[in-house]
Amino acid sequence: MLRDDSSDDEINAVEPGQSESSSICRSLAQILEEGQNVTGAFSYMRTHPVAPNPGLHVNGLGTLGLPLSLREAAAIKACAQFAASSSTLEDASASGRHCWEISANNVRFENGGWTAFIDDTLRQVCQAFAVDYKTSAPRSVLSKLALCEPGFSSSASVVHTSGSGAIATVVVVLPSKFTGGEIRLAHGDREEIYDCSTDSLANTTVLAWFGDCTREIQPLTEGFQLTLHYELLHTNEVPPPSLFDQDQTVSRLRDLFSTWNSEKGITDTPRKVVYLLKDKYTHDQLAHASLSGTDAQHVSLLNNVGKLHEFRIGLATLVCTERGAGELQREYYGDEDWIEGANDVTMVEVDDREIEIIRLVSLDGRLICTSLEHDLKREGIPTRMIKLITSERPDKQMYAYQNSEHMSYKRVFYRTVAVLWPQWAEFELVHGPGGFLDACKRLRACNTAQPTAEDAELVEAILARTEPSTSDAVMSSVCKVALMWGDLPLWLRTVKACNAERCISAMEEENIHRAVSAFGFQPLQECLQQALQRDPSDVDTLQFLEDFRDWVSEQESSELSAIVVPWIAARRKERIDGLKGPAEVEYEALVELVLQHGDPEELERKVLPYIISSASDLVIVKCVELLSGERCNSVTVGACTRMIGELLTTVSSKVDYRPLLNSLHVLDNEDRLELLQLYIKGCVVAKRNDLLSDVWPRLKDFAGLSNSEISSHTEYTLFPLISDVAEAASDVYASEVSSLIETTVSHWLDTLGTPDVPKLAENMVLVMLEAISASKQTSLLDTRIIPIFEAEANDKQLRLLLDGLRASRSILGPIPDTVTLSLLKKWFATTQQPLNSTEAVAYIVSFDMPEACSLLFQPLLNPPVLDKSYVQTQLAILLRSICSSLATHKLSAKSPNFAPTLRAIMRHWTEKVMVPRPTDEAFRPLTALADWKCSCKHCKAARDFLLHTSEEVWTGRIGKQNRDHVIAHLGKHARFAADWKALQSRGNGEPHGVEVRKDGRIADALQWSRNRLIGLELLKAISQDEAELQTVLEEDYPSILASLQEPIAPASTASTVPRAQNVRVAQTATAPGMLPDVYMFCEPKPQGAPSRSGEQRGVRQGDAIAGPPAKRRKTTYDEKDVIDISY
Known part of the structure; x- marks a missing residue:
């Protein structure tokens, strides 16, 4: 079944990436259209x-x-x-x-x-x-x-x-x-x-x-x-009519079938084509003999020509079901008209579409499968098949009324289709897209000692359809039952069908062991030997022979050992003498396997010469690292020295000491750098002073390099190289390493900040510090690096150094606080970032140094001019930044590092911002406006103008009905806050409107209310716990809280709003020890919430202040409540 959400026009639309499928469908449709009165039969x-x-x-x-x-x-x-x-x-x-x-x-x-x-x-x-x-x-x-x-x-x-x-x-x-x-x-x-x-x-x-x-x-x-x-x-x-009339159509169709078969395995090649027949036929009696006219001719043509190319054709029923909103075409006048009108229901909007193809049968009526997976966009003929089907009268329809206006409608269409598919796709078509793997799974689950007829048929079907992509599944399933049934020919046939002789891993070691146990070694000897010869991997073949020898010894069979052990030895010698595997990939495993086998002479005489002759310089020098490790314990010192010397000598003349400057390709750069690092490291470990005598001077040679090249060379080559080599170098080379790091740091510092050098990056600082640590030359920080940064670096460079020092504590050891504070002070003086910003404060807090916090906060708390504007624009931001950083680092506001600063900011807020306090009479308009709850956009615009803007006049051309609605609310809630007048429509098309003029007396009250709310927000930012706030604010707590109390509105008949509670009362009304949420006078309550008097305000339909009508809810379809009007 397919649940289709596409529009009618999208069904069978040609999309990108469907070229093969759409091309075949279009060509087939054209041939059938032009090949009328042709069956292809002679x-x-x-x-x-x-x-x-x-x-x-x-x-x-x-x-x-x-x-x-x-x-x-x-x-x-x-x-x-x-x-x-x-x-x-x-x-x-x-x-x-x-x-x-x-x-x-x-x-x-x-x-x-x-x-x-x-x-x-x-x-x-x-x-x-x-x-x-x-x-x-x-x-x-x-x-x-x-x-x-x-x-x-x-x-x-x-x-x-x-x-x-x-x-x-x-x-x-x-x-x-x-x-x-x-x-x-x-x-x-x-x-x-x-x-x-x-x-x-x-x-x-x-x-x-x-x-x-x-x-x-x-x-x-x-x-x-x-x-x-x-x-x-x-x-x-x-x-x-004659055969000549048919030959052109037949020839085109044969070419199409040949092309289709040739594209087997291509992703876009269709597995089938679904062709809509002209007429409808009863699905339970569907067969070729039941077709008529053009349908019979086209099916005959496809069958007659298709069987020459191993194509099959069948017949099926397509079921299209649509659900959505319906509409009767006639009015209801009585029972008879109701019944007659039932056939005149039309689909207004399709909400859901399901497409099924059921009962696929052969041309003689035999059932092939009960349902068929499909993709009509890629496999359907004609295009827009579903649109064509649904344009006709439905075969079945039902409707149900949700209410007096909305009808849920369901209609079903049945059509007959011909399904054409190549023989190679039949298994997938009958059993589904995953049918092949499901068949392998069913075969693996078989546990009978002898195959049933169904098992044998399944095996043949699987082997006939085996492809490279499915060979693993076939091997694991068919070989399993072949072993269980004791069927050696089937086992060997499966290996051939899967081309498992191409490599030993394709045959699987466990499968080989079980086969030897079941059939003996000699019947399998030729098959195994061919796999070993064809296997391109030296490592896989040698590893198999090692593992096979161990398995044979575990069987404790002298007869088996007498046959297999000599065979293994012969195969191993044969492979070692003719190494051919990819040395670039397998060198490490190959060397380890030979060492594990315990034959150092074989390694020196056979393996290393092969690697030297066939592998890259990088692989050759990597072998030096292998022979220098513990894995080479089985090799004598003399043999190991000879082999390492030969490898180093081979690559010595090819080492590039400026790898990143001599190549433009990134991957090539990385290989050159790794070659240099491994070569020098190998020389150090092997104590090859003869080679090192040329290495150290060349590393310290900066002649001819520009500042930009020096910066790149030090960052990407020398610093990483020093870190790598210093760890491997003994005390014998300490002086050479020290000299190298001093020279490198000196040249790097000389380029710092020069115009043609890229900006300093975090990675550069880290690799520099790592190299200093590895070379044990941390004194360079005090003597060279920090002085230069303090004198010449900009804020970004200073921060990078600070970050690097903090990140490198584990390798550099403790950094004196005086160094950090000195760099921070320099950073404060140079940074362009506002010091009261969240980022700046968080950065300082991250150092966990009280002195650093004091260094930042004191200048901000003691500016040259401390006025209302400074408190609002600078200190309020600083408080929020501190609180945000405390939350991030999970620190307490009660900490002595932060509490004094927070207390000072809140004290400045009450002393500079909250005075003078307006009279209580000034708040009367605000308390009245707070009860204006209408949420329509016109009321919201007028209310926002009064409460949230500095403008004096607002004009809204909103139409007569909306104007009257807004004026009604103005009269009820804004009599003390504004004056207004109604505007008539104009001849130029402007609608009716309203002009509102704000009373200037509410400006001060509004501003004070906003500042009060901001003050409450600042308190909540510090802490919502009363006890913690008292600790932070100490003796200033009562005065700060008193200055933020809500004003007491005088009694007025214009408003039913009761006197507001003070902060402490509101606090205790929420939860013990918690501050209240911030509340603004003009903030409207959610629709339907009770008014302050505790009663729900009702609005009658038609009132001037009634809100807009509710939106109509989308109806849903319930199949249990339907009227069946099928015909």
Whole structure:
């Protein structure tokens, strides 16, 4: 089943990435469209188990009985003439005297039902050959009665129809017992072979073929064959149909099938094509014989041509179900009109579509599968198939009313489709996309000692469809049952089918061990030896031989060991002598395997020479690292020294001491740098002073390099190299390493900040500090690096150094606080970042140094001018930044490092910002506005103007109804806050509106209220716990809280809002020890919330202040509540 959410126009739309599939579908659709009246058939055969007796009467013999007896056959021979060589069925020169004919003038039929049978046969032949019965007006003419006896045959020859207007030859084989006589009919490279001898005693068989076909008859071996010969004549004046008319269509279709098969395995190649037939047919009686007209011709064409290319065709039913909103086309006037109108329901909007293809059957009606996966966008013909289907009347429909206005509607369409698929896709088509792997899984679950017929069929199906991508699944399943059934040929066949002899890993060691246990070693020896020879990996083959030897020893079988152990030794020597694996990848495992085997001489004489001759310089020097490690304990010191010396000498002349400056390719750079590092490290570990004497001077050579090149060379080459080499170097080379790091740092510092050098990056600082630590030259920090940074570095460079020092504490040891504070002070003086910002404060807090916090906070708390603006724009931000950093680092506001600063900021806020305090009378307009709860956009615009803007006048051209609605609310809630007037519509099209002018007296009250709320927010930022706040604010706590109390609004009849609670009361009304959430006077409560008086305000429909109508809810479909109006 497919749940389809696409629009009608999207079904079968060609999309990017579907070129192969859409091309095949388009070409096939075009061929079928242009190939009308073509079936691709040049011959025809149908056997009738039940057919009328013709009542065959021969002049001179009388009426002949059927089935034919020997006596009547002899009588026919006695009165018939020998067939002429020009006969349409036989060749006298080739067959001898074995066929006799009686002309049509001497034959008549006494059963009137025979004429009807021949007329019906004529129609069936015309349908098979796509001969238009109306246009051609064909008729059949009996030409002769023929009797053939044993020995009759005919060589291949072209048989031409006789008579003017003859289209085809029709032969009726009457009931008689005979064997042999198969007929081969061919046209071009197509051929059909028909055998009429099966049940020939009881059956009547009709054969037909177009003129100009090649015909060959095999010898009749026993009995007599009695046949009636008819000519199918074209009687109209238009040209008669011929095979030439079909050949062009057949040729195009064959080319398409060949292309389709050639694209097997390509992702976009369709596995099938679903073709919509013109008419609908009953799905439980679906078969080729039930089709008619164009549908029958197209299915015949696809079947006749497709079978030549191993294509199959079947028939199925497509079910399209749509659900959505429906609409009756007629009004309801009464019961009769209601029933009649049910058929006039239309789909207004499709909410859901399901498409199923069910009951796929063969052309003879046999069930292939009950349902079919599909993708009509890629596999459907014609395009927009679903749109075409749903444009017709549904086969079934149901509806149900959700309310008086909305109807849920369901309709179902049934259509017949032909499904065409290549033979190679049949398994997936029948069993689903994962059918092949499911079949392998079912086979792995088999636990019977002998295969059942179903198991054997499943094995053959799997092996026939094995591909490289599925070989692992096939090996694990078929080899398992082959071992369980004791079937050695099946095991070997599976290995061949999966091409598992290509490498030993494809055969799997466990599978090999079990096979040797089940079948013995000798039957498998040739197969294993071929896999070892073909395997491209030296490591895999040598590892298998090691593991196989260990497994054989575990079997404790002297007989098996006597055969296998010498074989393993021979195979190992054979592989070592002919190494061929990818040394670039396998060098390490190869060296380890040889060392594990315990043959150092083999390593020196065979393996290393092979690596030197075939591997890159980087791999060669990596082998030095391998031979310098503990894994080489089994090799003597002398042998190890010789091998390392040979490897180092091989690459010494190829080492690049400036790798990143001599190549533009990143990967090449990395390889050159690694080669340099490993080479120097190898020389140090091996104490090759002769080579190192050339290394140290070349590393310290900066001649000819620009500042930019020096910066790049030190960052990416020298600093990492020093870190790597210093760890491996003994005290013998300490002076050389120290000299190298001093020279490198000196040149690096000289380039710092120069114009042509890239900006200092974090990685540069880290690699520099790591190199200083590894070389044990941390004194360079105090003597060279920090002084230069303090004197010349900018804020970003200083911060990078600070970050690097903090990140490198584990390798540098403790950094004195004086150094950090000195750098921080320099950073404060140079940074462009606001020091009160969250980022700056968080950065200082991260150092966990009280002195650093004091260094930052004191200048900010003691500016030259400490006024209201400074507190609002600087200190408030600082407080939020401190609180945010405390939360990030999970620190307490009560810490002595932060509490004094937070207390000072809050004290400044109350002293500089919250005074002077407006009179209580000034807050009356605000308390009235707080009860304005309408959430429509026009009320919200007017309310926002009054409470949140500094403008004096607001004009809204909002239409008469909306204007009256807003004015009603203004009169109820804004009498003390504003004046307003209604605006009439203008001739230029401007609608009615309202102009509101704000009362200037509310500005101070509004600003003070906002500042109060900000103050509460600052308190909550510090802490929402009262006890913690008291600790932080100490003796200032009462005065700060008092300054932030909500004003007391004077009593007024204009508002029902009660006097606001103070902060402490609100606090205790929420939860013990917690501060209240911030609340603003003008903040509207959620729709439906109770007013401050605790009562819900009701609004009658039609009131001036009523809000906009509620949106209509989308209806849902309930299949349990439906009216079935199927027809």
